[in-house]
Amino acid sequence: MLIVKKYGGSSVATPERVRNVARQIIEDVEAGHRIVVVLSAQGKTTDQLLARAREMNPNPSRRELDMLISTGEQQSVALMAITLQSMGYQAVSLNAFQVPMYTNKVYGSARLERIGTERLEAELDCGNVVLVTGFQGINRYEDVTTLGRGGSDTTAVALAAALHADRCQIYTDVEGVYTADPRYVKNARKLAEIGYDEMLELASTGAKVLHNRCVEMAKKYNVEIEVLSSMVKATGTIVKEDSLVERMMVSGVAADKNVARISVMRIPDRPGKAFSLFNLLSQNDINVDIILQSIGHDGTKDISFTVAEDSADEAVAILQEHLGQLEAAEVTCFKDVAKVSLVGAGMVSNSGIATQMFEALYNAHVNIRMISTSEIKISVLIDEDQVEEAVVAIHDQFRLYEKK
Amino acid sequence: MLIVKKYGGSSVATPERVRNVARQIIEDVEAGHRIVVVLSAQGKTTDQLLARAREMNPNPSRRELDMLISTGEQQSVALMAITLQSMGYQAVSLNAFQVPMYTNKVYGSARLERIGTERLEAELDCGNVVLVTGFQGINRYEDVTTLGRGGSDTTAVALAAALHADRCQIYTDVEGVYTADPRYVKNARKLAEIGYDEMLELASTGAKVLHNRCVEMAKKYNVEIEVLSSMVKATGTIVKEDSLVERMMVSGVAADKNVARISVMRIPDRPGKAFSLFNLLSQNDINVDIILQSIGHDGTKDISFTVAEDSADEAVAILQEHLGQLEAAEVTCFKDVAKVSLVGAGMVSNSGIATQMFEALYNAHVNIRMISTSEIKISVLIDEDQVEEAVVAIHDQFRLYEKK
Numbered sequence: 001m002l003i004v005k006k007y008g009g010s011s012v013a014t015p016e017r018v019r020n021v022a023r024q025i026i027e028d029v030e031a032g033h034r035i036v037v038v039l040s041a042q043g044k045t046t047d048q049l050l051a052r053a054r055e056m057n058p059n060p061s062r063r064e065l066d067m068l069i070s071t072g073e074q075q076s077v078a079l080m081a082i083t084l085q086s087m088g089y090q091a092v093s094l095n096a097f098q099v100p101m102y103t104n105k106v107y108g109s110a111r112l113e114r115i116g117t118e119r120l121e122a123e124l125d126c127g128n129v130v131l132v133t134g135f136q137g138i139n140r141y142e143d144v145t146t147l148g149r150g151g152s153d154t155t156a157v158a159l160a161a162a163l164h165a166d167r168c169q170i171y172t173d174v175e176g177v178y179t180a181d182p183r184y185v186k187n188a189r190k191l192a193e194i195g196y197d198e199m200l201e202l203a204s205t206g207a208k209v210l211h212n213r214c215v216e217m218a219k220k221y222n223v224e225i226e227v228l229s230s231m232v233k234a235t236g237t238i239v240k241e242d243s244l245v246e247r248m249m250v251s252g253v254a255a256d257k258n259v260a261r262i263s264v265m266r267i268p269d270r271p272g273k274a275f276s277l278f279n280l281l282s283q284n285d286i287n288v289d290i291i292l293q294s295i296g297h298d299g300t301k302d303i304s305f306t307v308a309e310d311s312a313d314e315a316v317a318i319l320q321e322h323l324g325q326l327e328a329a330e331v332t333c334f335k336d337v338a339k340v341s342l343v344g345a346g347m348v349s350n351s352g353i354a355t356q357m358f359e360a361l362y363n364a365h366v367n368i369r370m371i372s373t374s375e376i377k378i379s380v381l382i383d384e385d386q387v388e389e390a391v392v393a394i395h396d397q398f399r400l401y402e403k404k
Numbered sequence: 405m406l407i408v409k410k411y412g413g414s415s416v417a418t419p420e421r422v423r424n425v426a427r428q429i430i431e432d433v434e435a436g437h438r439i440v441v442v443l444s445a446q447g448k449t450t451d452q453l454l455a456r457a458r459e460m461n462p463n464p465s466r467r468e469l470d471m472l473i474s475t476g477e478q479q480s481v482a483l484m485a486i487t488l489q490s491m492g493y494q495a496v497s498l499n500a501f502q503v504p505m506y507t508n509k510v511y512g513s514a515r516l517e518r519i520g521t522e523r524l525e526a527e528l529d530c531g532n533v534v535l536v537t538g539f540q541g542i543n544r545y546e547d548v549t550t551l552g553r554g555g556s557d558t559t560a561v562a563l564a565a566a567l568h569a570d571r572c573q574i575y576t577d578v579e580g581v582y583t584a585d586p587r588y589v590k591n592a593r594k595l596a597e598i599g600y601d602e603m604l605e606l607a608s609t610g611a612k613v614l615h616n617r618c619v620e621m622a623k624k625y626n627v628e629i630e631v632l633s634s635m636v637k638a639t640g641t642i643v644k645e646d647s648l649v650e651r652m653m654v655s656g657v658a659a660d661k662n663v664a665r666i667s668v669m670r671i672p673d674r675p676g677k678a679f680s681l682f683n684l685l686s687q688n689d690i691n692v693d694i695i696l697q698s699i700g701h702d703g704t705k706d707i708s709f710t711v712a713e714d715s716a717d718e719a720v721a722i723l724q725e726h727l728g729q730l731e732a733a734e735v736t737c738f739k740d741v742a743k744v745s746l747v748g749a750g751m752v753s754n755s756g757i758a759t760q761m762f763e764a765l766y767n768a769h770v771n772i773r774m775i776s777t778s779e780i781k782i783s784v785l786i787d788e789d790q791v792e793e794a795v796v797a798i799h800d801q802f803r804l805y806e807k808k
Contacts, residue, residue, distance in 0.1 A: 015456075015459055015460060019460075048477070051477075052419075052483060053482075053483065053486050055419050056422065056423075056483055056486050056487040056490060057421060057486045057487060057490030058490075059486070059487060059490075060486040060489065060490075061486065061489055063483075063496070064482045064485040064486045064489070064495075064496075064497060065486070067478065067481070067482040067485075067497050067499070068478075068479055068482035068486070069482060070478075071475035071478050071479050074471065074472070074474075074475050075453070075456075075472055075475050077471070078457075078468045078469070078471040078472035079456060079457065079460055079472060081471075082457050082460050082461045082464040082465065082468045082469070082472070083460040083461060083467070084460060085464065085465055085468070086460060086461030086462075086463075086464075092467070092468075093469075093471050095471075095548075097501040097546065098546050098547070119546075141503065142502050142523075145501075272633040312441060318594065388699070
């Protein structure tokens with residue numbers, strides 16, 4: 001069996017953890033499997049390199065930043081090869097040039113486009129464990145690119161797709177995908193399986209188990225991902241094609257505190273005004289999530305929307321600057337809000353779900369400030385200090401702790 | 405004018421030193437020159453990476469070590485590009501894959517074989533300062549190799565040769581090549597010029613200004629090297645083809661304390677015994693320098709030779725192990741010895757030089773333990789604690805402090 005395994009930075013942060021991961025790899029080698037391992041940079045290496053760059057230049061070029069930070073993964077894979085060799089196993093490390101892994105040219109958030117498998121297969125045929133740098137690629141000019149946050153997960157899925165691997169295992173600091181964050185909800189249950197779309201909705205609503213790009217890539221190439229813990233030996237969660245997943249009405253509750261609500265008050269109630277507003281934000285690469293527009297009166301309306309909290313200040317500054325052009329009266333911003341979402345593939349065919357969710361929040365005395373729905377998700381915006389009770393209330397309401 | 409400049413690890417060890425080097429580069433850019441800069445890893449980075457490898461494996465594979473330590477130079481060049489950009493100048497960093505710089509396949513001490521100039525020239529044409537990783541290359545299998553100690557100097561000379569550069573400047577922590585080590589000899593004089601062969605003899609006898617491989621490469625491609633200080637603004641020493649150098653009778657005195665003398669006592673005085681002895685050492689990659697054989701009596705002879713002090717223990721262990729096979733009585737080793745050498749292209753045609761050198765040592769009460777001569781060098785082995793007086797005595801004897 002050909003297995004692609006991915007370990008994150010915290011899993012290889014210390015010499016002892018590197019040895020621990022090496023022993024896990026060896027178990028699979030001893031079981032007769034062919035192994036490709038994707039590694040992130042050790043511990044805080046990437047952040048430290050970024051800090052060193054910013055010390056020299058507060059606004060460093062993305063091309064040079066990628067050249068700099070990509071060294072972290074190269075150190076990880078070489079050290080792991082050295083460790084496996086010390087334990088008596090054959091191993092070889094490969095960077096993005098050597099594989100090769102081609103991306104588009106967008107430094108800092110490149111997308112993988114093409115992976116050569118010849119060298120990988122040759123090294124596997126030689127009996128090597130192959131250690132591949134995560135998070136990076138090269139573009140057609142042979143410049144180093146990085147894939148952005150969660151990039152190593154995407155590398156693992158892309159390698160699994162290119163090599164037609166039998167398994168793609170992503171090791172994290174949690175044991176799998178849960179019905180709710182176990183830090184908030186004591187009886188949260190680990191899901192045995194979840195569909196790609198539900199995983200995408202959970203990821204975009206704060207369950208940071210897998211990055212969206214990685215799940216999108218897995219869905220595109222139909223790669224089954226097994227999410228499991230690098231510390232605890234236990235079965236994880238399989239992320240796979242939705243039709244193969246036992247359809248659950250709801251699969252989980254997720255919370256996202258990195259949310260701010262911005263309101264643009266008394267904007268003229270004329271066609272094109274909403275477009276001007278959101279066009280302004282998208283031109284500045286600010287992603288808007290939930291949008292709510294008041295019913296107009298006196299020829300004006302209020303538009304409220306949510307953005308990631310860390311881009312709120314920039315969004316407000318841009319809107320203030322263009323207040324005259326938008327003909328709006330005022331911009332307000334609230335950061336003490338959070339988004340709580342209920343996700344489930346079965347939701348689309350059951351209209352009572354939203355009602356039950358609102359009932360649970362009402363009983364917990366949680367005030368709903370905004371609502372947004374999709375076919376497999378209902379999100380509400382609430383006050384940040386009520387997140388825990390909201391998640392617990394919804395989790396209990398749908399009895400998510402019970403295996404369906 | 406196209407200039408290749410090389411800065412070592414200590415020249416870029418701190419953010420302030422990186423900025424200092426950036427300012428020196430900018431001076432040349434402002435003077436209208438096209439600039440290629442070769443950098444080593446910052447400060448002690450390489451040693452730290454080696455230590456991390458040895459923590460995982462006392463005997464790491466050279467292929468993986470090269471993969472690991474080559475990241476140090478990549479960090480240096482990216483950080484320098486980022487720094488130059490912060491000062492308003494265009495810069496781009498390139499690693500061994502990107503240049504490309506091909507070597508043979510000997511990990512840890514590879515030799516540069518072929519350098520592509522297309523990308524370098526394209527980046528220069530775009531108006532970029534081009535920052536190239538020193539010390540490394542890729543072999544024909546696209547694996548990362550490193551060039552060994554002093555490798556970045558060799559990279560600079562090879563790039564200067566490939567690009568037909570007008571100048572090749574190697575910045576070090578000394579101001580140039582001196583008639584003797586200025587730490588020992590107060591009136592040591594900085595040479596304006598020195599020939600390749602003399603520089604090679606000086607380098608191999610302890611003047612660690614330039615590495616031998618770099619000088620050999622410069623001689624092969626007739627690249628003039630300017631050795632100068634990264635800290636002090638002053639004219640350095642030009643290393644160039646000997647026939648173009650004003651032939652001095654003697655150009656300098658060098659001392660090497662990293663020497664040990666090993667003696668193999670009472671080895672049978674039969675043909676083939678010396679061969680067996682030195683073959684044993686060369687098979688174990690131990691380099692022998694001066695060799696002295698006693699005149700045989702009673703059918704046996706003593707063979708003494710010098711090796712680098714840090715390989716003495718290994719050499720003695722090998723010899724002890726094979727004492728029976730060699731039919732020798734005993735192996736002794738003295739580490740408190742040093743080699744002092746007088747180097748000069750004019751030496752070959754002047755037979756009185758050796759006599760004058762021995763006279764100087766006699767007057768300084770320095771006992772000579774071994775003697776070795778070449779066309780442009782006379783070396784003597786003396787007690788380590790007499791090195792300073794020996795160097796001063798020889799320097800004075802030949803009035804090297806005077807410009808000839």
